Amino acid sequence: MNETTNDILLLAFGSFGILIALTFVGEVLRAREEPGFVNPILDTYMTRVQSWWGMVAFVGIALLMGKIGVMVLFAFASFAALREFLTLTTKAKADHLSLALAFFVVLPLQYVFVGLGWDGLYTVFIPVYAFLLLPIVSALRGNTDRYLIRVAETQWGLMIAVFCVSHVPALMTLEVEGHEDRTVLMIAFLVMVVQLGDLLEYFFGRRIGKTCIANHLSPKTWEGVFCGVVCAAIIGGLLSWITPFGVLGAMAMAAAASLVGMFGSLVFAAIKRDRGVKDWSHLIPGQGGFVDQLDSVIFAAPIFYHFTKFFYA
Amino acid sequence: MSFIRQFAARIVGQSIRIFARAVTAVRADWQGIEPVPKQRVYFANHTSNGDMPMIWACLPPAMRRTVRPVAAADYWLKNKIRAFVGPEVFNCVLVDRRPEVKDKPMDKIIAALDEGSSLIIFPEGNRNMTDDLLLPFKAGLYNMGVARPDVDLVPTWVANLNTIMPKGEVIPLPLICTVTFGAPIHVAEGESKDDFLKRASDALAALAPEERS
Numbered sequence: 001m002n003e004t005t006n007d008i009l010l011l012a013f014g015s016f017g018i019l020i021a022l023t024f025v026g027e028v029l030r031a032r033e034e035p036g037f038v039n040p041i042l043d044t045y046m047t048r049v050q051s052w053w054g055m056v057a058f059v060g061i062a063l064l065m066g067k068i069g070v071m072v073l074f075a076f077a078s079f080a081a082l083r084e085f086l087t088l089t090t091k092a093k094a095d096h097l098s099l100a101l102a103f104f105v106v107l108p109l110q111y112v113f114v115g116l117g118w119d120g121l122y123t124v125f126i127p128v129y130a131f132l133l134l135p136i137v138s139a140l141r142g143n144t145d146r147y148l149i150r151v152a153e154t155q156w157g158l159m160i161a162v163f164c165v166s167h168v169p170a171l172m173t174l175e176v177e178g179h180e181d182r183t184v185l186m187i188a189f190l191v192m193v194v195q196l197g198d199l200l201e202y203f204f205g206r207r208i209g210k211t212c213i214a215n216h217l218s219p220k221t222w223e224g225v226f227c228g229v230v231c232a233a234i235i236g237g238l239l240s241w242i243t244p245f246g247v248l249g250a251m252a253m254a255a256a257a258s259l260v261g262m263f264g265s266l267v268f269a270a271i272k273r274d275r276g277v278k279d280w281s282h283l284i285p286g287q288g289g290f291v292d293q294l295d296s297v298i299f300a301a302p303i304f305y306h307f308t309k310f311f312y313a
Numbered sequence: 314m315s316f317i318r319q320f321a322a323r324i325v326g327q328s329i330r331i332f333a334r335a336v337t338a339v340r341a342d343w344q345g346i347e348p349v350p351k352q353r354v355y356f357a358n359h360t361s362n363g364d365m366p367m368i369w370a371c372l373p374p375a376m377r378r379t380v381r382p383v384a385a386a387d388y389w390l391k392n393k394i395r396a397f398v399g400p401e402v403f404n405c406v407l408v409d410r411r412p413e414v415k416d417k418p419m420d421k422i423i424a425a426l427d428e429g430s431s432l433i434i435f436p437e438g439n440r441n442m443t444d445d446l447l448l449p450f451k452a453g454l455y456n457m458g459v460a461r462p463d464v465d466l467v468p469t470w471v472a473n474l475n476t477i478m479p480k481g482e483v484i485p486l487p488l489i490c491t492v493t494f495g496a497p498i499h500v501a502e503g504e505s506k507d508d509f510l511k512r513a514s515d516a517l518a519a520l521a522p523e524e525r526s
Contacts, residue, residue: 079487083338083487083488083489084489086486086488087473087488087489091476093476093479093482096479096482096484096486099486100484100486103486103487104484276523281338281489282340283338
């Protein structure tokens with residue numbers, strides 16, 4: 001067993017420990033409640049913890065399997081997220097072929113390019129080639145009704161669900177000096193700081209939050225976000241041993257990823273509000289859809305990727 | 314031989330169900346009604362050939378075993394594969410749509426109800442290719458409600474399938490399909506056929522997700 005595998009297992013057991021503690025706290029709070037009284041905050045907390053168990057298991061197994069496992073996991077996540085996103089967008093029969101291309105050509109190719117490590121291609125494939133090509137395919141069918149809205153929303157779906165999500169496994173292709181075989185651990189780092197930051201933002205927001213960031217849109221508060229980002233930075237510092245960043249660098253990277261992620265989930269709340277839905281889908285029981293679960297990671301991933309590339313690679 | 318055919322029908326049925334779930338993540342949304350084994354006639358909107366398999370695939374297993382889609386004989390007996398899938402996998406009640414055999418379809422439907430089966434029907438009669446939400450309903454639903462007044466008539470809206478698989482397209486889009494089951498209706502005492510069909514159509518249309526402009 002090599003050092004990287006050791007570290008992944010160590011992280012997995014650490015995560016299980018935290019999850020056992022979080023589950024225990026939730027169960028104690030639930031047991032102390034009046035019988036028959038349902039506390040929505042506690043319920044939300046518990047479903048979050050439960051979906052976390054699943055995520056830790058899936059991400060852990062994928063990381064242990066290495067490159068192939070990570071690619072398959074995130075390609076599937078992209079597919080599920082794209083399906084949720086495009087279910088809610090404006091489309092016409094004229095878009096059928098371009099939507100089919102998005103699902104069955106653009107998405108797989110993006111992951112092939114990431115898998116091959118062709119960063120010159122996977123960073124421009126969707127923003128340039130898909131952006132220009134798919135509107136042509138739609139235009140050829142001659143339906144101009146809400147044309148710009150249709151092509152713009154399809155492109156947004158691809159950017160969010162495929163381009164951004166694929167930047168998580170793309171971290172493995174970065175060449176960081178003295179860290180060549182350990183890049184897979186940066187995925188664990190990114191996912192952990194962003195998701196734990198979210199969880200603590202939620203906790204502190206409920207406890208001490210007063211100033212709403214965006215009224216009528218999200219219950220997020222400046223106090224909650226501040227505490228969440230600080231906590232993410234501390235967690236990032238504690239996890240710096242799996243990164244090439246050093247302690248202070250890891251704290252800064254964690255804070256940046258967590259902050260971008262939190263505002264990302266605000267953006268997704270705005271889209272959901274616009275479409276009049278509460279959740280993106282029903283695919284994760286009691287939790288909503290894949291986009292609901294991934295929203296902050298989606299925004300954090302490309303930023304984290306570029307910071308790492310710019311400062312460390 | 315019949316055992317082997319039955320087994321094959323089960324395998325094909327499960328494959329269709331798994332395929333439907335994999336492609337569209339089809340979900341049943343029970344609004345104002347519970348998924349309990351009660352005799353019902355599910356009446357649904359019809360935009361695509363996938364409508365019936367979608368409703369069938371999202372019913373719980375116990376209900377799926379007792380439900381029989383009412384379908385056109387001329388479609389399902391066209392070739393050997395359809396003649397296997399329609400009657401044996403979906404256990405369809407096959408009715409003849411030709412006008413010269415006018416009285417037969419209802420006899421078969423009532424017989425199926427008397428055996429205790431639930432039914433899936435498409436009261437528009439044909440696939441809706443227009444921009445209208447629903448085509449005018451045919452009289453069958455009313456006749457069933459009058460003949461067997463104890464049976465629940467359940468409005469069933471299949472959302473999104475016309476986008477997933479429009480007529481003339483080959484590749485299905487893997488978008489999410491939702492099947493919404495509404496509160497059951499019955500033919501009221503002395504209610505005319507037209508009044509009832511209007512009420513049934515409204516109950517079904519009310520389940521459609523709001524169209525965004």
